[in-house]
Amino acid sequence: MNKLLKLSIVVLLGAAVIAWYDPSLLTGNTNPFVKYHHVFAKLTFLNPVLEFFGIHHGKRPSSSSSTQKTADTPPEPVTESSKAANEPTRVFTKEELAKYKGEEEGGKIYIAILGKVFDVTRGKDYYGPGGGYAFFSGIDGSRAFVTGTFTAEGLIDDIEGLEKSDYVGLRDWADFYMKDYTYIGKVEGKFYDINGNPTKYYYQAQKWIKAASKYKEEEDIFKEKFPMCNVDYKPEEGTRVWCSNASGGVKRDWVGFPRSLYSAEGSKNVRCACAQESDLDDPLLKPYPNCPLDAVTCQIVPPK
Numbered sequence: 451m452n453k454l455l456k457l458s459i460v461v462l463l464g465a466a467v468i469a470w471y472d473p474s475l476l477t478g479n480t481n482p483f484v485k486y487h488h489v490f491a492k493l494t495f496l497n498p499v500l501e502f503f504g505i506h507h508g509k510r511p512s513s514s515s516s517t518q519k520t521a522d523t524p525p526e527p528v529t530e531s532s533k534a535a536n537e538p539t540r541v542f543t544k545e546e547l548a549k550y551k552g553e554e555e556g557g558k559i560y561i562a563i564l565g566k567v568f569d570v571t572r573g574k575d576y577y578g579p580g581g582g583y584a585f586f587s588g589i590d591g592s593r594a595f596v597t598g599t600f601t602a603e604g605l606i607d608d609i610e611g612l613e614k615s616d617y618v619g620l621r622d623w624a625d626f627y628m629k630d631y632t633y634i635g636k637v638e639g640k641f642y643d644i645n646g647n648p649t650k651y652y653y654q655a656q657k658w659i660k661a662a663s664k665y666k667e668e669e670d671i672f673k674e675k676f677p678m679c680n681v682d683y684k685p686e687e688g689t690r691v692w693c694s695n696a697s698g699g700v701k702r703d704w705v706g707f708p709r710s711l712y713s714a715e716g717s718k719n720v721r722c723a724c725a726q727e728s729d730l731d732d733p734l735l736k737p738y739p740n741c742p743l744d745a746v747t748c749q750i751v752p753p754k
């Protein structure tokens with residue numbers, strides 16, 4: 451009886467979670483992969499796990515190596531001048547592009563991101579009829595690449611007012627298509643006019659993306675300077691934080707000492723950071739009370 455009760459609670463909670471993420475799941479009857487994809491795609495906290503397994507080529511985090519790449523090499527494809535020699539000249543109207551969903555035009559599938567059109571026919575399992583990402587084909591649904599809102603309202607080329615991390619995400623997706631598929635032209639819309647010339651909005655968008663890239667770069671450098679601590683919690687031992695040479699996912703040849711790291715002086719926004727000796731007098735750092743300054747582990751919450 452007790453078991454049955456627990457089971458029904460779990461089932462009910464599960465249904466509630468599904469209904470919350472995508473109500474159509476409980477009512478609609480579209481392709482199951484698309485349906486469940488909506489659920490998964492909204493569980494963005496899973497992204498680090500996916501990235502870890504390398505599932506998401508397009509969303510792979512720009513690790514330190516690619517951070518350096520952005521710093522030392524010429525701008526990436528998406529931020530290149532639109533007059534590059536290999537720039538395709540074809541310009542699609544929205545109506546024209548909409549034909550390329552894999553059912554007309556000899557089964558060809560095109561998608562657009564930031565106004566650039568890519569031939570993704572090779573990925574028809576994803577983008578073709580019934581594919582988990584079919585909603586991207588035949589349109590410029592740039593915004594949905596980072597919001598995960600795969601509805602008509604979400605699949606638009608308006609990318610105003612996004613978070614910095616979203617602009618970085620968009621840049622990474624555009625670079626992914628540039629690398630893995632064929633860039634074949636432009637679509638008339640927010641980014642390009644009917645002649646394929648960049649619009650004012652295009653230049654504005656470049657600014658958003660550049661600013662976000664710069665911010666991300668600085669953030670990455672900061673994260674390597676102050677990697678996160680490992681955290682352990684056991685009811686009988688309380689909570690302890692500790693440093694290791696790979697804590698916070700930052701592999702390094704030093705371990706560091708646990709400190710409270712404030713996002714700014716006087717800020718309440720704080721996390722645990724591992725700091726190396728040379729950084730210990732940084733004003734953003736505070737030692738943990740009752741923890742020796744040279745300890746690698748600090749008890750921050752005593753056992754109950």
Ligand code: HEM
Nearest residue numbers: 490491492493496505506508573576583594595596597598
């Ligand atoms: C904003 C959210 C997401 C977007 C915009 C998105 C978009 C995409 C796109 C465009 C592809 C095809 C890439 C290609 O052409 O090779 C893809 C592949 C894939 N996605 Fe997502 N995705 C999202 C979230 C997720 C989540 C949360 C999961 C799973 C929990 C997931 C699982 C997969 C898998 C398994 C593939 C196939 C990867 C491969 O075989 O290379 N996606 N995604």
Ligand SMILES: *[C@@H]1O[C@H](CO)[C@@H](O)[C@H](O)[C@H]1NC(C)=O
Nearest residue numbers: 694695696701702703704705
């Ligand atoms: C990190 O620590 C492990 C053992 O704790 C050691 O085997 C490894 O060599 C260390 N790596 C570096 C880069 O120091």
